[in-house]
Amino acid sequence: MDAFLIGAAEVLSVKTLIFMFIGSIAGIIAAAIPGFTVTMAIVLTLPLTFTMQPLQGISVMLSVYVGGYTGGLISAALLGIPGTPSSVATTFDAFPMARKGEPGRALSLGVWASFFGTIISTIVLIFAAPPLAIFAVKLGPWEYFSLIVFALTIVASLVGNSLQRGLVAALIGLAISTVGTDPILGRARLHFNLEVLEAGLPFLVVLIGIFAISQLASEVEDANETSSGHAIIDRKIEFHTWTVMREVLMRPVNLVRSSIVGVVIGALPGAGGSIANLLAYDQAKRASKTPEKFGTGIADGVVASEAGNSATAGGGLIPMIALGIPGSAVDAILMASLMVHGISIGPRLILDHADLVYGMFVAMAVSSLMMLMICIVSMRAFLHVSEVPKWVIVPAVLVCCVVGAFALNNRITDLYLLGVVGLVGYSLRALDYPLAPLVLGVILGPIAETNLRRALMTDQDMTLFLTRPVSAIFLVAAVASVLWAVRAHLKSKPSQTPPKDTPS
Amino acid sequence: MSAETSKNMKEAGEVARLLSYLVLLGGSIALLVESTLIPKSRFEILGAGAFPILIYACLILLLSASSIASIRKLPKGALPDFFKGIGQWAVDRRLVFSVFACLGLYLTAMSFIGFRVSTFFFLLVLQIILGPKTRPALIISVINAVVFSFGLEYLFSTVFNVFLPRGM
Numbered sequence: 088m089d090a091f092l093i094g095a096a097e098v099l100s101v102k103t104l105i106f107m108f109i110g111s112i113a114g115i116i117a118a119a120i121p122g123f124t125v126t127m128a129i130v131l132t133l134p135l136t137f138t139m140q141p142l143q144g145i146s147v148m149l150s151v152y153v154g155g156y157t158g159g160l161i162s163a164a165l166l167g168i169p170g171t172p173s174s175v176a177t178t179f180d181a182f183p184m185a186r187k188g189e190p191g192r193a194l195s196l197g198v199w200a201s202f203f204g205t206i207i208s209t210i211v212l213i214f215a216a217p218p219l220a221i222f223a224v225k226l227g228p229w230e231y232f233s234l235i236v237f238a239l240t241i242v243a244s245l246v247g248n249s250l251q252r253g254l255v256a257a258l259i260g261l262a263i264s265t266v267g268t269d270p271i272l273g274r275a276r277l278h279f280n281l282e283v284l285e286a287g288l289p290f291l292v293v294l295i296g297i298f299a300i301s302q303l304a305s306e307v308e309d310a311n312e313t314s315s316g317h318a319i320i321d322r323k324i325e326f327h328t329w330t331v332m333r334e335v336l337m338r339p340v341n342l343v344r345s346s347i348v349g350v351v352i353g354a355l356p357g358a359g360g361s362i363a364n365l366l367a368y369d370q371a372k373r374a375s376k377t378p379e380k381f382g383t384g385i386a387d388g389v390v391a392s393e394a395g396n397s398a399t400a401g402g403g404l405i406p407m408i409a410l411g412i413p414g415s416a417v418d419a420i421l422m423a424s425l426m427v428h429g430i431s432i433g434p435r436l437i438l439d440h441a442d443l444v445y446g447m448f449v450a451m452a453v454s455s456l457m458m459l460m461i462c463i464v465s466m467r468a469f470l471h472v473s474e475v476p477k478w479v480i481v482p483a484v485l486v487c488c489v490v491g492a493f494a495l496n497n498r499i500t501d502l503y504l505l506g507v508v509g510l511v512g513y514s515l516r517a518l519d520y521p522l523a524p525l526v527l528g529v530i531l532g533p534i535a536e537t538n539l540r541r542a543l544m545t546d547q548d549m550t551l552f553l554t555r556p557v558s559a560i561f562l563v564a565a566v567a568s569v570l571w572a573v574r575a576h577l578k579s580k581p582s583q584t585p586p587k588d589t590p591s
Numbered sequence: 592m593s594a595e596t597s598k599n600m601k602e603a604g605e606v607a608r609l610l611s612y613l614v615l616l617g618g619s620i621a622l623l624v625e626s627t628l629i630p631k632s633r634f635e636i637l638g639a640g641a642f643p644i645l646i647y648a649c650l651i652l653l654l655s656a657s658s659i660a661s662i663r664k665l666p667k668g669a670l671p672d673f674f675k676g677i678g679q680w681a682v683d684r685r686l687v688f689s690v691f692a693c694l695g696l697y698l699t700a701m702s703f704i705g706f707r708v709s710t711f712f713f714l715l716v717l718q719i720i721l722g723p724k725t726r727p728a729l730i731i732s733v734i735n736a737v738v739f740s741f742g743l744e745y746l747f748s749t750v751f752n753v754f755l756p757r758g759m
Contacts, residue, residue: 138752251657252608255615258650262622265646269639276629276639277622300694307686307721478722479735482714485694486739489701489710494753502698510691518611519604536642544635 094142094446098453103143107150107450111457114154118174119162125155125173127299129420131487133291133427134494141428142443146450148421149400153205153454156397157462160197164389165190173396176368180381180388187384195331196386197393198462200342203335204394205455207346208353208401212408213448215354216437219409223434228542229552233561235535238412239528240568250572252520259515260528261535263288270537271544283500290423292492292501293508293529298416299488300509301516303481328463338390341371345394352395353402353415363402367395401451408437408444412531416523419530427495599672602665603680606673609661616654623647686721693717705758710740 097103110132117128132151136144159174164181177197184193226234239257266277267287278284335342345367352363371391372381381388403418411433413419422432430440437444492505516522542551552558626647629640681688697713718732747753 134753251653251660255612255650255653255657258646258653259615261646262619262643262650265626265643269642271635272632272639274629274632274639277625277643304687304690307690308684310683310686476722478718478728479731481690481721482717483735483739485690485717486710486714486743489698490743490747490755493755494747497753499702499756502701506691506694506698509694513687513691514611518608520611532646539642540635540637543637547636 090441091445091449093442094444095449097140097142097442098146098446098449103146104453106139106143106147107454107457108461110147110150111154111454111461114151115158115161115458115461117151118155118158125152125159126416126420127302127484128155129417130291130295130299131484131491133420133424134491136424137427137494141425141430142446142450144424144428145421145443145447146454148424149447149450150454150457152400152417152421153397153451154458154461156205156400157198157201157393157458159396160194160201160393161466164193164197173364173399174392176364176392177389177396179368179392180384180386181392183382183384184386184389185384189384192327192331192386193384193389194462194466195328196335196389198459198466199332199335200345200390200393201397202455202459203342204346204349204397205400205458206452207343207394208350208398209448209451209455211347211350212401212404212451216405216408216444219405220434220437223410226434226557227555228538228545229555229558230561231538232535232542233552233558233565234410234412235531235538237561237565237568238531239524239535240565240572249519252518253524256515256520256522257524257528260525260530261532262528263293263525264529264532265536270533271540283504288504288508288529289495289501290529291420291427291495292505294416294420294423294526295488295492296505296508297512297515297522297526300485300505301512301522303485303488304509304513305516306477306481334386335390338387341374341387341390342394344370344374345391346398349395349398350402350405353399354405363399364392364396368392397455404447404451407432408447410434411436411534413527416526419526422530599676602669603673603676605661605665606669609658609665612654612658612661616651616658619647619650619654623651689720690717693720701756701758703759706755707740707744708758710743711736714739 098107113132114125114128117131118125128151129148132148136147139147156173160177160181163174163177164185181193181197184190184196239261264287266284268275268285275285348367348370349363352366368381368388368391371387372378375381375387377385399415403413403415404421406412407418407422411422411431413422425432425443430436430443489502489505492501493499495501512522515525543549552562623644626640626643629638629643631638631640693713693716697709700712701709714736715732718735719729722728722732744755747755
């Protein structure tokens, strides 16, 4: 109880609340701009939190996270363009609803569904994370290594169009993590006498380069679109805030089901808001008595998709807090922000830093409330964000990326590395390699290596990975995950083949 | 888009991916050899080189399989068509190349002329390249360049105590 009160007091201090308020606005604005993801918003926030207390910093990042999941709704509903990949299914019904003359209702439905989705996922997080962490403390290096193998197979099978390229990306991430000093004995390896590589590739520089720089470069691929802006469809927008709140609460089954889908998907390493958004929408459609109305602009579609993607925020924190494994790229950045402050992430986090964990729970609830208030009060003003042209945004955000990469270690060589990694990231993106497995490979690599070597230092018997029950379960799950992915890949192949006589 | 264009684009993408597999394969083989040269430890069974060897061996297997599958998928003449179309692709992506060229120059110049000046010119030049060539756009570009160069440096030095490069 003391730890809870200490955490809550820090989150509810005036200074933290002001920073969280700014963070919520920044998250909503960033995600409202088409092509700019929640991940990018979090990456850009990270250097600003270096000078803050750990809990204060992570609270601000959580407010950006929660705000970001809602911000994607704005361009999805008004322009039909998902502001973030996690708003794809939101466009299916929110955009037709806006087109039919109810843009305010579409936005309000999304905002309320996001709010309730986040609150439900926070409640699940509070009850699920502590017992899971207590269980995780009892796991040895064998179980941890097997768990990470399982996490990597899920990552590769759930992200992208190609299983092979997903696996290649994850292995490239693991390979990047081997550059520098080895995590057990500190022996230098694979640095080719380059000073910049001796301490290893800084995770955050790799992250900014891979996600942000490559995304920004891909935004300017279309020369005509780059120099133009987008216009909002209707200026006369009525929100009907309280009527819509009742409308959302009148759909309790849809709301809870979609939130649970979001929590479960968020808790799976590698699966994020984009999958939850689509899956929650799909489940709502299957369960509906009028599935044919989905896609024409009905409230159930908006509620399901937005509750689903917002609930992944809490879900993703479950494996991070309980096991020290990030559920998504955003969780990996949250994890990195704590590591920057010298806090080691793992099952002992909840035992050693209970105030921090309880503070995160409070911060989640406060963030969602803040997001709701900001959206209700100032939704009209946010609509202008979607009009900012790419030729203004792209160079400015590039500068923010450079500042973020420099501020980490105050090293100019990190900037050269950023440029190279950005170019590599863009090439991989253009070649249709999924980037999320690569980043998760970078962060999971040292954990996998440390536990593999620690396990074999403890006992040289390799069969222990198979004979210890929990480890065996994870390895069987990893094999099942790969087989399932291969089956899904083979099944989807015939449908991807274009018809031979397509008219031009 | 006609079916023929779509098919050509798909083939070009597959050739590009095949080339990427081969480049990554070459790199993985070189790094595998390098990893085997890492001294072994007398204190543990695996040593510092074992994990990289495992990773690069898996990469080599996967990339070899992907390369073979990709070669089998490609029809005859796909490679010459790919090289013929590469010029048009580069023209279509001219803005992306501009972004990376400006970024490279910007990062190189920063250590000599400092954050403020290099960022101002980077933003101004890139916005002029990407944006419409009109007077209002130019005014917005100048304002944006000033805010994100001089303004950002002021913010970081006074609020966050982070001092951005000042140049030589």
